[in-house]
Amino acid sequence: ILNVEQSPQSLHVQEGDSTNFTCSFPSSNFYALHWYRWETAKSPEALFVMTLNGDEKKKGRISATLNTKEGYSYLYIKGSQPEDSATYLCASETSGSRLTFGEGTQLTVNP
Amino acid sequence: EAEVAQSPRYKITEKSQAVAFWCDPISGHATLYWYRQILGQGPELLVQFQDESVVDDSQLPKDRFSAERLKGVDSTLKIQPAELGDSAMYLCASSTRQGYGYTFGSGTRLTVV
Numbered sequence: 001i002l003n004v005e006q007s008p009q010s011l012h013v014q015e016g017d018s019t020n021f022t023c024s025f026p027s028s029n030f031y032a033l034h035w036y037r038w039e040t041a042k043s044p045e046a047l048f049v050m051t052l053n054g055d056e057k058k059k060g061r062i063s064a065t066l067n068t069k070e071g072y073s074y075l076y077i078k079g080s081q082p083e084d085s086a087t088y089l090c091a092s093e094t095s096g097s098r099l100t101f102g103e104g105t106q107l108t109v110n111p
Numbered sequence: 112e113a114e115v116a117q118s119p120r121y122k123i124t125e126k127s128q129a130v131a132f133w134c135d136p137i138s139g140h141a142t143l144y145w146y147r148q149i150l151g152q153g154p155e156l157l158v159q160f161q162d163e164s165v166v167d168d169s170q171l172p173k174d175r176f177s178a179e180r181l182k183g184v185d186s187t188l189k190i191q192p193a194e195l196g197d198s199a200m201y202l203c204a205s206s207t208r209q210g211y212g213y214t215f216g217s218g219t220r221l222t223v224v
Contacts, residue, residue, distance in 0.1 A: 004153070042217065043114075043215040043217045045215075051210055091153075093210070097159070098156060103151070
């Protein structure tokens with residue numbers, strides 16, 4: 001994998017559904033994996049920064065896991081709410097603090 | 112809560128004109144970044160500053176783009192002349208050190224007509 005890739009590109013779910021997204025990244029020169037939530041007309045907001053293989057982080061109904069050996073991370077949302085509607089960006093941080101972003105997963109939660 | 116300030120929020124300019132964006136990072140954040148996000152794509156790094164020094168501008172189209180952070184605090188990104196393909200969201204972010212999340216500004220939406 002040469003670039004940061006996210007799937008799916010977009011997702012429509014019903015309120016209450018649980019969902020998950022995938023982020024694949026190059027394993028070489030890896031330092032950290034970032035997840036951001038970007039709501040329309042707002043700033044991207046940092047959700048998680050993970051560095052260690054096997055890391056799991058949780059914030060409310062949102063959690064993320066990291067596998068640095070195979071180069072992927074999952075973001076999970078349990079019991080989706082309309083306010084979770086946003087674009088979720090992952091980014092791989094290499095040495096020098098540079099982030100390389102994926103194209104994002106656009107989540108729409110229908111009431 | 113501290114924020115990264117950006118202005119203007121929106122800018123419409125004619126092609127071949129000059130345009131400038133301003134960013135004031137969170138106080139004490141030594142690293143400042145300018146990213147460009149074209150619709151449907153992920154943000155792409157244009158330039159990274161450490162204090163007043165450029166540490167990465169490999170993706171900055173230097174024939175028309177310039178960036179400065181003279182006193183190591185706020186920063187200006189300039190485009191001259193603007194082209195239709197420059198229409199995008201320009202995001203500024205700052206961070207304290209490696210492995211910490213970035214704090215982003217609200218961005219400047221540029222439309223070149």
